[in-house]
Amino acid sequence: MFDRHRLLLFIKRAGTSCPPLDAPTSCVDHSPVKPPSLTTIALALAILAPMAPIQAETPAPAPTLINGYQPTWWKEAVVYQVYPRSFKDSNGDGIGDIPGITSKLDYLKKLGVNVIWLSPHYDSPNADNGYDIRDYRKVMAEFGTMADFDKMLAGIKQRHMRLIVDLVVNHTSDEHHWFVESRKSKDNPYRDFYFWRDGKPGPTGPDGKPTTLPPNNDPSFFSGSAWQFDPTTSQYYLHYFAVKQPDLNWDNPKVREEVYSLMRFWLDKGVDGFRMDVIPLISKNPAFPDLTPDQLHNYGNAYANGPRMHDYLQEMNRNVMAKYDVMTVGEALGISLEQTPLIVGDNRHELNMIFNFDAIRSNRVGRDFKPADLATLKAIYTRHAEVLDTHSWDTVFLSNHDNPRIVSTFGDDSPEFRVPSAKLLATMLLTLHGTPFLYQGDELGMTNYPFKAIGDFDDIEVKNAHKANVVTGKVNEDVFIANLRHTSRDNSRTPMQWDTSTNGGFTTAAKPWLAENPNYTQINAAAEVSDPNSIYNYTAKLIALRRVHQAFVYGDYKDLDPENKSIFIYTRTLGTESYLVVLNFSSGPVAYTLPTSLKVDSLVISNLDTTNLITSTLNLAGWEARIYKLQ
Numbered sequence: 001m002f003d004r005h006r007l008l009l010f011i012k013r014a015g016t017s018c019p020p021l022d023a024p025t026s027c028v029d030h031s032p033v034k035p036p037s038l039t040t041i042a043l044a045l046a047i048l049a050p051m052a053p054i055q056a057e058t059p060a061p062a063p064t065l066i067n068g069y070q071p072t073w074w075k076e077a078v079v080y081q082v083y084p085r086s087f088k089d090s091n092g093d094g095i096g097d098i099p100g101i102t103s104k105l106d107y108l109k110k111l112g113v114n115v116i117w118l119s120p121h122y123d124s125p126n127a128d129n130g131y132d133i134r135d136y137r138k139v140m141a142e143f144g145t146m147a148d149f150d151k152m153l154a155g156i157k158q159r160h161m162r163l164i165v166d167l168v169v170n171h172t173s174d175e176h177h178w179f180v181e182s183r184k185s186k187d188n189p190y191r192d193f194y195f196w197r198d199g200k201p202g203p204t205g206p207d208g209k210p211t212t213l214p215p216n217n218d219p220s221f222f223s224g225s226a227w228q229f230d231p232t233t234s235q236y237y238l239h240y241f242a243v244k245q246p247d248l249n250w251d252n253p254k255v256r257e258e259v260y261s262l263m264r265f266w267l268d269k270g271v272d273g274f275r276m277d278v279i280p281l282i283s284k285n286p287a288f289p290d291l292t293p294d295q296l297h298n299y300g301n302a303y304a305n306g307p308r309m310h311d312y313l314q315e316m317n318r319n320v321m322a323k324y325d326v327m328t329v330g331e332a333l334g335i336s337l338e339q340t341p342l343i344v345g346d347n348r349h350e351l352n353m354i355f356n357f358d359a360i361r362s363n364r365v366g367r368d369f370k371p372a373d374l375a376t377l378k379a380i381y382t383r384h385a386e387v388l389d390t391h392s393w394d395t396v397f398l399s400n401h402d403n404p405r406i407v408s409t410f411g412d413d414s415p416e417f418r419v420p421s422a423k424l425l426a427t428m429l430l431t432l433h434g435t436p437f438l439y440q441g442d443e444l445g446m447t448n449y450p451f452k453a454i455g456d457f458d459d460i461e462v463k464n465a466h467k468a469n470v471v472t473g474k475v476n477e478d479v480f481i482a483n484l485r486h487t488s489r490d491n492s493r494t495p496m497q498w499d500t501s502t503n504g505g506f507t508t509a510a511k512p513w514l515a516e517n518p519n520y521t522q523i524n525a526a527a528e529v530s531d532p533n534s535i536y537n538y539t540a541k542l543i544a545l546r547r548v549h550q551a552f553v554y555g556d557y558k559d560l561d562p563e564n565k566s567i568f569i570y571t572r573t574l575g576t577e578s579y580l581v582v583l584n585f586s587s588g589p590v591a592y593t594l595p596t597s598l599k600v601d602s603l604v605i606s607n608l609d610t611t612n613l614i615t616s617t618l619n620l621a622g623w624e625a626r627i628y629k630l631q
């Protein structure tokens, strides 16, 4: 049988210093890339043709495990999320775009991240900033062209980085041609691509005519009912998110085939995998029973884990992922930690990793803000280490485009502590167990935005919630805005702060699509790249450290003082190599006495200029972070 993966690997490695075949996939080559020559390709084909039957008879030896883990490139990766709308505008229309990203690849390379996760770049009417896709095979016009995408991808590969793209297939845009067809008539061939149901009989209307109510009580994540009445056929369609985001019916095999086909389209272009949007929601109970009052409290959990979710993920894996060397990470809304191994377990053949939201949402009660606390965070990381074994790989993240800024949420964004606390958080993310995901601007210590009024927001979630809660008089406007200052997704969507020029160098337009945080004059990339003590350069050092010492990737994790409310102290140990990470999660100084059993060898890195470092009692300043090598 033709082995596509081995062929691609051979071609990719031609012209690099990596061994051509049968070497660990994580080989990193630092020599300049040469495109494979025709001779190389011909040679690859010649080698692989006679090899195929031999390979079928003699299976390749299993790779050597590291501390029980099978090593792979995506376990060793450091991922950086780009939200294209807010990253860099190249053509002065106020909206970030793909050529803008390409122009900043050296900035990312210098930081040391080696996988870029690109939030949706597809054609979309932007009801939810690209998470409502109109055409999966087209680039959003505001972001550029397919040629721009190809150029960006080539630039990423040239720099030995990889690209994963967002796969948004729980729903499409209502402007996608499948839905345009689907809503036309009950017997349209695309009708069953979506969920259409009759309403329930409602009370008689003011005009004396009968009315209908939605088929069940499912709420939408973006306020109101999850069902929208469509007058053309007098039925309702399901939309867990905005009215303009109808949910696809995965029980229809044609839908699944279409999804697998579009995945292949992007993989064949050379992308290295997918971040899968709200993937646990793809399977629904087609009877759509009413949610119980208990389920209504957390309807995300009720929507996840549908009856055929695992079947569909396994089928997707068999049909698509198994044929490529890819990384997959699912946005696992509604999946508990205990359920995680059922999706990511390496014997399950579903996804490589998921995002659990326990840590990132530890500062919320429902949708309301509560200050994050260290004890809760530590307990979560300990539970992860207990529940996920060597067959279930984890992710580490505390920020993304759906959450406020990391330093404003888990650190201290006051002028005194913003820099050390941002560095401390980077220290933690890059030394905990699991693949770290950084969000654009974290490396600069970008902060939440000083929102004042509803007009400052762009997000559909906020606008809908305002109509449903404030306009109806259920919630006081000031209380609503005060909460959003801590929780709104727009906090992280303000444009990247590149320099001190107007609009932070993000755009030359008079007005960006969302206002730049006014603190760009102090917090910006130009200043940080040139300052050896900046958050950016500190983060780069941590990434390099993680790359060199596999203990930070595959090593055991142990929290040494779980009860301590301000100090997070843990070890990462791989064989005889052991590191101690000490983080002061408070703004006050702490004298912390190390357990006598620990023998410190040397200080590896610290986020402050601290003297007198190797002592049995550590005098830690507010938000100080240190990593020691242990003897």
Ligand code: NOJ
Binding pocket: 128, 131, 132, 168, 241, 277, 278, 331, 401, 402
């Ligand atoms: C999760 C995405 O991260 C979020 O931005 C989006 O609004 C919803 N899924 C709907 O696609």
